[in-house]
Amino acid sequence: MTWTRRSILIGVAAAAAASSLATSAAFAQADYPTRPVRVVVPYAAGGGTDFFARLVFAEIGKQLGQQFVIENKAGAGTNLGAESVARAEPDGYTLLLGDSATFATNRTLYRKLNFDPFKDFSPISLSGRFALVLLVNTDKLKVNSVQELIEEAKKRPGEINYGTPGLGSPFHLATELLSQRAGVKFTHVPYRGAAPAVQDLVAGNISMMFIDFATARSQLSGPIKAIAVASPGEFYGLPGVPPVAADHPGFEAWAWQGIVAPEGTPPEIINKLNETYRKVVNQPEIREKLTGAGVDVLHSSPNQMAAYMQAEGSKWEQVIKTAGITLE
Numbered sequence: 001m002t003w004t005r006r007s008i009l010i011g012v013a014a015a016a017a018a019s020s021l022a023t024s025a026a027f028a029q030a031d032y033p034t035r036p037v038r039v040v041v042p043y044a045a046g047g048g049t050d051f052f053a054r055l056v057f058a059e060i061g062k063q064l065g066q067q068f069v070i071e072n073k074a075g076a077g078t079n080l081g082a083e084s085v086a087r088a089e090p091d092g093y094t095l096l097l098g099d100s101a102t103f104a105t106n107r108t109l110y111r112k113l114n115f116d117p118f119k120d121f122s123p124i125s126l127s128g129r130f131a132l133v134l135l136v137n138t139d140k141l142k143v144n145s146v147q148e149l150i151e152e153a154k155k156r157p158g159e160i161n162y163g164t165p166g167l168g169s170p171f172h173l174a175t176e177l178l179s180q181r182a183g184v185k186f187t188h189v190p191y192r193g194a195a196p197a198v199q200d201l202v203a204g205n206i207s208m209m210f211i212d213f214a215t216a217r218s219q220l221s222g223p224i225k226a227i228a229v230a231s232p233g234e235f236y237g238l239p240g241v242p243p244v245a246a247d248h249p250g251f252e253a254w255a256w257q258g259i260v261a262p263e264g265t266p267p268e269i270i271n272k273l274n275e276t277y278r279k280v281v282n283q284p285e286i287r288e289k290l291t292g293a294g295v296d297v298l299h300s301s302p303n304q305m306a307a308y309m310q311a312e313g314s315k316w317e318q319v320i321k322t323a324g325i326t327l328e
């Protein structure tokens with residue numbers, strides 16, 4: 001190719017224009033955010049995820065000088081809210097506080113999912129997890145340990161029933177994991193939410209259930225007893241209560257959450273949000289409020305969150321397929 005003076009000048013001009021655009025984009029990302037940011041919470045207002053979002057993102061907004069507006073978009077097991085974020089502009093002005101359903105289990109539970117949690121989001125950070133506690137009504141089921149529970153289940157296959165807040169919930173899957181690991185069969189009684197399930201446990205209409213620590217700790221009286229936790233070791237909130245893993249090594253189940261943006265969001269913005277989130281949750285007053293609500297506060301790198309999503313997705317896919325659980 002022959003280079004002329006004109007073609008060289010055109011090339012120089014084009015390079016200068018490209019450099020100017022890149023510089024402008026870099027400045028725009030450095031100044032981020034310059035307007036309010038929408039944070040989608042895929043649950044109704046008033047729950048634990050909503051509490052976390054309103055507390056943490058209000059402080060992130062103060063740190064970054066812009067309002068982070070919480071938008072509750074519930075439905076389809078978090079899928080409605082998640083899909084809206086997956087389809088949003090990847091400019092850092094739409095974020096999602098999703099959970100283990102959004103990022104790990106729904107991809108297997110649902111026959112059709114209109115987004116791919118591994119491909120359609122840019123992870124920012126894991127944000128928190130909730131310990132799961134195995135409660136039993138000792139008037140209904142006279143056991144004091146996981147070992148005694150499994151022995152009883154082997155004597156009466158399918159006769160011991162358990163409640164959950166719904167099909168495919170972390171509490172349902174934790175019980176299925178225990179059933180598969182121990183080689184026993186329980187009978188599932190799904191409810192529309194945690195409150196009616198807990199009420200029936202207290203009334204003796206069901207024998208046992210996994211539930212989050214924040215709910216469990218308010219029920220520990222009378223015949224309701226915590227016989228195990230689903231964390232890999234003893235949980236700080238229930239000293240003396242052994243992990244399921246003490247009898248079934250490797251057993252672990254959490255209800256966990258994380259923050260993401262649409263795939264393609266500039267890494268400078270992702271990193272800025274990650275760093276600001278870390279500063280906020282390390283503030284003693286913020287951390288105290290979160291742990292008081294039963295949240296085990298987490299912070300991770302974007303890559304660590306992506307790896308955790310993949311690992312959890314593979315783990316629960318096997319459990320779900322073995323149990324034959326499907327949702328429309």
